[in-house]
Amino acid sequence: MSTSLRTRLSSLRYAASLLTILLAGCVSGPDHVPPQMPLPAKFEAGGSTSNGNVVTAEWWTAYGDKRLDGLVTHGFRENLDVLQALENINSASANVTVAGAGGLPSLTVGASHTVSGEKGRLRTSVGTTNTSGGDASLSWLLDIFGQYRRSRESAIASLGAASATADNAKLTFLKDLVESYIDARYYQERIALSQASLKSRQQTYELTQLQLKAGAASRLDVVQAEGLVQSTKSEIPGLQQSFTESAHHIATLIGMPASSLMGELQKSAGQPVFRGDIRAGIPADLIRNRPDIRKAERELAAAVADIGAAEAQLYPSISLSGSISPSWVKASGASGGSLTSWSFGPSLNLPIFDGGTLRANVDIEKSDAKTQYLAWKAAVLNGVEEVENALTAVRRDTQTLEPLRRQVETAQESLALSTVSYKDGASSLLDVLDAQRSVSDAEASLAATVQQVAKDYVDLYVAIGAGYLEPEHVAAKPTAKSG
Template identity: 85%
Template sequence: MSPSLCTKTSSLRYAASAITLLLAGCVSGPDHAPPQMPLPAKFQEGGSKSNGDVVAAQWWTAYRDKQLDGLVAHGLSENLDVLQALERINSASANVTVAGAGGLPSLDVGASHTVYGEKGSQRTTIGTKNTTGGEASLSWLLDFFGQYRRSKESAIASLGAAYATADDAKLTFLKDLVSSYVDARYYQQRIALSQANLKSRQETYELTQLQLKAGAASRLDVVQAEGLVQSTKADIPGLEQSFTVSAHHIALLLGMPAASLMNELQRSTGQPVFRGDIRAGIPADLIRNRPDIRKAERDLAAAVADIGAAEAQLYPSISLSGSISPSWVKSSGASGGTMTSWSFGPTLNLPIFDGGKLRANVDIEKSDAKAQYLAWKEAVLNGVEEVENALSAVRRDTQTLAPLRRQVQTAEESLALSTTSYKDGASSLLDVLDAQRSVSDAQASLAATVQEVAKDYVDLYVAIGAGYLTEQGQNAPERMAKSD
């Protein structure tokens, strides 16, 4: 081999290596780094122990209500909002393919067959010609500055955001379903209490009528007793309507017709009471566990990648294109022949003057990235606030349960004493009616607080991002990210 030929071969190798390095390593724009912000070591009313990964913690089982467990299990796979969010993952996944396809060679192949001829006045065909041809065209934009690689990076980040959105939809469903179930059981409890109070007040009314006949009570006493009976009767339809609305909403959350669960839910199991521990973890846990924070971080990653895609358009682009078109032509009365045309060559696109459009696009993407960082920061702070509020509510509302239970006991004892005293003629009917109102109010307050405490735990565990994934699906987003 001659020295000049060796030199040319070596130069080609170096050129090929340089092009490979350009294609593989020259990427415009900044690389995404996980955002950081200072957080307190613990919540104000929480502990200093991390929760770890709680996304699969089935916290609702601490209510020890089998019917609720069944509703949650059914709803996680049937809720329409969740299913819509899951479907959007498929769209985002397809966008990853679309975004990456621009940086790959494209090959199009086509074929055609044409018959051409002329007819004379005596219905004779003159000069018939058959042409059969094909065409193959290849084009490849050399992504020297990473426009398509950044676009694919942005699409992958958006896919991660779609996964997080689906997780957030599941968490929203859990909060809505369990809260609605707690409300339904509360209204059932209020209905049961009202019916029991109605029975007691009806008995007092009948006793007052007997005493009126015996001359031991006045007409005013009878009217007052009857008024309390009618007032209690008037409360029950409204409570029944509220229960019906809650039951219908639960059916909607499960993707079922509104009345399909009525018979099942009408079998009351009592008000749900949370019998688990308070597990708030630490603020740093929220960044890993809350899907809304993960979505904000993925949106930020996509915005940062878009900066690189916009910057790449500031630089020259080179594309390679070529085509080959073989054809076979046969005329009537003559033998056929083939002809092949081909072309190949690079195309250089150099942006010189665009009125500042491309640079403005970079500025837009940079501004969007800054806005996404602020959105991420807001999501983190919002998560911390929700946990702090839920912790405070759990502790404060729980402290009121014991006094309210004692208040119900004292009100019931006062009613029993005043009723006995009234029967003996030692006190007035007004004392009995006041005692009955006190019992009713105390029972209603206790039921409302039991309801509120049960929902406080819902707020707490939703705020820390717990329970939206099953064990099987827990690592799906992580597997997806690693495969990409």
């Protein structure tokens, strides 16, 4: 083998090796590293034991209300906000394919057939000519610096963000539904209390009328008793309207017409009371369990990948392209013939003067990544704050329940004693009316606190990111592999 031939073969091997290295690529830009930030070992009002994965914890079942359980199950499948968020996952998944397609070879083919001819009186006119042809074009932008690989990484991260957004929509729906159900039952309780109070005050009013006829009461006593009756009557329509609005909202949340659900909700089931444990876990659990934090982390990953895609545009790009176009022509009265044309070759695109646009694009993406990192930190701190507040509220409001129950009992006892005393003529009507007001106020305060404690548990479990996935769906979350 001659020296010249050995030199050429060596050059070819070197070029092939260089091309392989270039195609394998040095990918521009930084790689995403999951963000971290210092967090306390425990919540101020919580324990030091991790909750683990609570995304499938059906915490609302601790209210012991089968009707609520059914509404949640139905709503997860029919809530329109959740369905829209799930549909966005399909769009984000398709964007992964679109983002990576630019770095793959593109082949297009086509075919054509034309018939042409001439008519006239000249003897030189010819008959029909049939022309059949085809073409195939191939192009491939060599993704040497990883522009499309980074774009695909960004699209995959955006897919994860879309999935987390859907999870967050489920958690938002869950909070709205359970709290609206608690509100509906609260208004039903208040209606029942007002109706019972109205009955008691009506009896007092009738007794006062009898006392007036017997000369043991004044007209002022009758007017005061009647005023309390009318005041109680005026409360009930507003409470009924509030119940109706809560029921209508529940129907909207689960994707049903209000009329189809109203009859079921009008069957009173008492106020929901949470009978589960307080399980807040530790702050580090939030990074895994809260979908808004996972969404922020995925958006950060997408922003970091966009830096690489922007940096890749600073460097030269090489494209390979080629085409082949065979054709066959046959004129009337003549034999046919074929012709094939082809071309192949690389092209180089080298950005030199762009007025600083490409470099500015890199700076924009870097700034966006920093913004997303700050947004992630804010999401984490907001999550910690929400859990801390919910823990404090649960413990504070729960402590007020027993004193309020005792207050209701003493007010009812005071009313019974004052009523007997009034019938015996030993006390005035004013004592009875004051006792009735005290009973109504105490019962209303107790019902409102039961409502608030029930909502406090909702806030706590939503704040820790619990219950937005059904167990069978945990392993079925949409993913895409990078490559």
